[in-house]
Amino acid sequence: xxxxxxxxxxxxxxxxxxxxxxxxxxxxxxxxxxxxxxxxxxxxxxxxxxxxxxxxxxxxxxxxxxxxxxxxxxxxxxxxxxxxxxxxxxxxxxxxxxxxxxxxxxxxxxxxxxxxxxxxxxxxxxxxxxxxxxxxxxxxxxxxxxxxxxxxxxxxxxxxxxxxxxxxxxxxxxxxxxxxxxxxxxxxxxxxxxxxxxxxxxxxxxxxxxxxxxxxxxxxxxxxxxxxxxxxxxxxxxxxxxxxxxxxxxxxxxxxxxxxxxxxxxxxxxxxxxxxxxxxxxxxxxxxxxxxxxxxxxxxxxxxxxxxxxxxxxxxxxxxxxxxxxxxxxxxxxxxxxxxxxxxxxxxxxxxxxxxxxxxxxxxxxxxxxxxxxxxxxxxxxxxxxxxxxxxxxxxxxxxxxxxxxxxxxxxxxxxxxxxxxxxxxxxxxxxxxxxxxxxxxxxxxxxxxxxxxxxxxxxxxxxxxxxxxxxxxxxxxxxxxxxxxxxxxxxxxxxxxxxxxxxxxxxxxx
Numbered sequence: 001x002x003x004x005x006x007x008x009x010x011x012x013x014x015x016x017x018x019x020x021x022x023x024x025x026x027x028x029x030x031x032x033x034x035x036x037x038x039x040x041x042x043x044x045x046x047x048x049x050x051x052x053x054x055x056x057x058x059x060x061x062x063x064x065x066x067x068x069x070x071x072x073x074x075x076x077x078x079x080x081x082x083x084x085x086x087x088x089x090x091x092x093x094x095x096x097x098x099x100x101x102x103x104x105x106x107x108x109x110x111x112x113x114x115x116x117x118x119x120x121x122x123x124x125x126x127x128x129x130x131x132x133x134x135x136x137x138x139x140x141x142x143x144x145x146x147x148x149x150x151x152x153x154x155x156x157x158x159x160x161x162x163x164x165x166x167x168x169x170x171x172x173x174x175x176x177x178x179x180x181x182x183x184x185x186x187x188x189x190x191x192x193x194x195x196x197x198x199x200x201x202x203x204x205x206x207x208x209x210x211x212x213x214x215x216x217x218x219x220x221x222x223x224x225x226x227x228x229x230x231x232x233x234x235x236x237x238x239x240x241x242x243x244x245x246x247x248x249x250x251x252x253x254x255x256x257x258x259x260x261x262x263x264x265x266x267x268x269x270x271x272x273x274x275x276x277x278x279x280x281x282x283x284x285x286x287x288x289x290x291x292x293x294x295x296x297x298x299x300x301x302x303x304x305x306x307x308x309x310x311x312x313x314x315x316x317x318x319x320x321x322x323x324x325x326x327x328x329x330x331x332x333x334x335x336x337x338x339x340x341x342x343x344x345x346x347x348x349x350x351x352x353x354x355x356x357x358x359x360x361x362x363x364x365x366x367x368x369x370x371x372x373x374x375x376x377x378x379x380x381x382x383x384x385x386x387x388x389x390x391x392x393x394x395x396x397x398x399x400x401x402x403x404x405x406x407x408x409x410x411x412x413x414x415x416x417x418x419x420x421x422x423x424x425x426x427x428x429x430x431x432x433x434x435x436x437x438x439x440x441x442x443x444x445x446x447x448x449x450x451x452x453x454x455x456x457x458x459x460x461x462x463x464x465x466x467x468x469x470x471x472x473x474x475x476x477x478x479x480x481x482x483x484x485x486x487x488x489x490x491x492x493x494x495x496x497x498x499x500x501x502x503x504x505x506x507x508x509x510x511x
Contacts, residue, residue, distance in 0.1 A: 060087065060123035062430040062437075065397070069423045075377025076397050080122065082390035083115075087124055093134065093155040095127040098387045104160070106152040109135050109174040110237060111388050113181035114354070118395030120188040121404075123432040128185055129193060135178055136203030145211040146170040146233065171234045172215065172223060173251045173325075175207040176258035180329070183261035186268065190408035190434040190457075195269045204262050208281065212255070221284070222252055222291075227310055236307060237325065242317045245307030250325035252292050257329040259285035268409045292326070293333050302339040304332075320344065321352045327359040334488045337363050346375070350383045354392045361400040364487035366418045373401065402426060402440060403463070406433040415450060416463035416491065417442035433457070436500070447507035452498045460498045462506035468492040472507045 061084045065076045086098040097119060098104075099111035112131050119128045131151070138147035138157070142165045149169050150158035161169040182204070186194035194200065215223035215233065224246045225235035236248025263281035266274040296304045296314070305314040306322035323340055324347075326332050332340065341363065346353050354376060360369035375381065376393040383389070398404050403416030413433055419426060419442055427441040436455015442448050450460050462471070467490045470477040480492040498504055 060084065060432075063122060063398070063432070064429045066427040066429075067423060068425055071374060072377075072397070072423065072426075075374060075393065078379075079118075079377055079390040079393035079397075082385060083118060083122060083387070083394055086387045086391075087122075087127060088153065091153040091155075093151060093153050094130045095124075096131050096153065097124060097127050097391075099131075099391075100150055100158075100387070102385065102387065104150070104152070104158065106150045106158040107131055108150045109147065109178055110171065111351075113174070113177040115388055115391035115395075116181045116185055117188070117399050118391035118393070120185060121394050121398040121431065125189050125191065125432070129189075129191065132178060132182055132185070133197065133199055136199045139175070139203060139206060139211075140165070141210070143168070143170070144214045144233065145175070145206055146172075147175065149174065167232070169231045169234075171237050171239075172225060173237055173248065173254040175203075175211055176251075176254035179204055179207055179258035180254070180261040183265050186265060187408050188406045188433070190406075190411075195265055204265065208258060208262055221287070222247060223255070224308075236322070238306065238319055238322050240319065240321075242319065243309055243315060245315060246310045246312075247308040249292070249296055249304050249306050249322055250329070252288060252296070253326040253329035253331040256285050256288040256292070256331045259288065264409070289331050289333070292331050293336055297336060303343065304336075304340070321347050324352065324355045324359055327363065328355050330362060330486060332363075334363070334486070337487070341365060341368075346372075350376075350381065350386050350389050354388050357396045358392070358400060361396070361418060362486060364485055364489050367420050369396075369418075370401065370420050370423075373397065398428060398431065402428055402442065404428070404431065404433070404440060406457075407461075408434055410459065411457045412459035412461050412495070413438060413450070413457060414461040414463060414493075415440060415442075415448055416465065417445045417448060418465075419444055443507075443511070445508075446511040447505065449503060449505040450498060451503040452500050454500060456500075458497055458499060460496045460504065461493055462496065463491050463493040464506075464508055465489065465491060466508070468508055470509060472509065472511075474504055474506075477509075 061080065063080065065073055067073050088097060089095050096107055099107035099115050116128050134151050135147050139145050148157035149161045149171065152158045157168070182194055182200065212221065212223060215225060217224045223235065225233040227244055235245050235251050237250050238248060259281045263278040263285070266278040266281065298305055303323055304326055306317065306319045307315040309315050320343065323344055327337065327340065346356065357369045357372040357376065360372060373393065373396045376389055376396070401418050403418050405414040407414055425441065425443050429439045430437050430453065431440065434455050434457045436457060437453040439451040439453055445465055448462055464471065467482055468480050471480045471492060471494050473494060473496060478494050480494055482490055482492050485491055494506060496504055
């Protein structure tokens with residue numbers, strides 16, 4: 001992606017578990033458990049008892065929506081159909097979807113990483129895996145462990161960005177972005193290829209080791225790009241006006257997110273030595289987060305610096321777009337986030353703005369997030385059809401508004417309604433999750449019903465905003481457990497069995 005200044009042309013081209021809390025994951029604050037974990041494993045109810053039917057072949061794009069909020073329904077249906085219209089098969093590159101400027105017939109590493117969750121919600125599992133494998137295979141020591149910024153339908157680096165190994169375009173946050181997106185894809189699909197495919201596994205390892213070492217000129221564990229690197233190693237996603245950076249704040253944030261993601265994948269893979277390696281990655285993530293929130297914060301301006309300049313000084317130029325990425329990658333602590341969001345307004349292009357809804361949802365600003373999400377789907381939005389926009393709108397509705405979070409590492413599906421008062425109810429059907437599908441209905445934020453349509457997953461974690469000692473499961477009171485969100489807000493949840501073909505409901509007291 002190019003995130004330009006005004007007037008420039010754009011070209012772009014958790015699972016909660018006891019071990020996670022015991023580790024003190026910096027982004028998962030400790031829960032206050034009211035009851036032993038064994039009391040959370042509520043028995044199944046409302047199931048068929050019949051032999052399980054075979055899992056049907058997945059058909060992309062079967063997801064449907066219903067709601068009393070017709071603007072949301074129409075917007076989602078547009079985003080779904082527009083995104084599916086970009087899916088391609090039969091080309092030399094294999095299954096892919098457009099993730100660059102329409103007409104370029106290519107996909108960009110930043111765009112694919114950002115579009116991935118929407119693509120998975122549409123069932124484009126094979127497309128996403130194929131494209132990420134292509135990026136992973138493209139890294140090379142000859143290019144200082146950079147890959148191809150864009151790959152076209154002919155299975156080649158897009159000529160507009162690549163002329164030779166000495167002359168090509170590359171934004172350094174991209175490798176890290178792809179690692180964190182791959183971890184989310186693993187959790188959504190449960191496909192072990194995301195963990196064990198040799199090309200992907202080497203990409204993760206090289207990115208967190210060789211890539212960092214090659215670009216870390218002063219040995220502090222943070223990458224720097226000399227001016228002599230030119231476009232061959234741009235140290236940020238920002239490409240607008242201002243001096244060339246040595247290190248972008250978004251680069252540090254992306255590196256942090258990649259370390260966290262890689263640690264989770266190592267634990268899921270569970271090969272010899274993976275646990276100790278995961279602990280090292282978690283420790284490095286914690287170091288980067290502390291460093292960023294302390295050193296990169298400007299008390300004078302109430303925001304983060306966007307970059308470090310070649311001489312070592314912070315760039316004092318205010319680039320609003322560069323405040324989005326630290327929030328998106330979750331490196332920002334809650335106390336830093338509050339003033340940051342106050343000045344976070346829509347930018348100059350649709351690509352930049354496609355991050356706004358998710359950044360707000362991540363930090364519990366649901367009402368403003370919903371406004372940004374509706375804006376993405378508004379028929380009057382300029383360049384609404386840019387692929388990143390409909391894909392991320394789908395992801396915003398499914399993953400964030402509906403709060404649907406498949407967790408392959410626990411064979412669990414998690415839900416949490418983030419509906420605002422102007423949406424009384426929302427229902428999503430035939431949603432691809434793990435190796436099957438589900439139907440989800442929220443009544444406000446007070447009641448959720450889930451139907452296990454297909455697949456081998458059998459667990460549901462029903463989460464609700466707020467502190468509740470009890471939640472009602474199929475009408476019966478069950479002790480709830482509490483945890484804290486990234487923003488420091490309390491959530492309450494129960495975990496249930498949910499057999500294939502079964503439907504269960506959970507609600508807060510009084511509903």
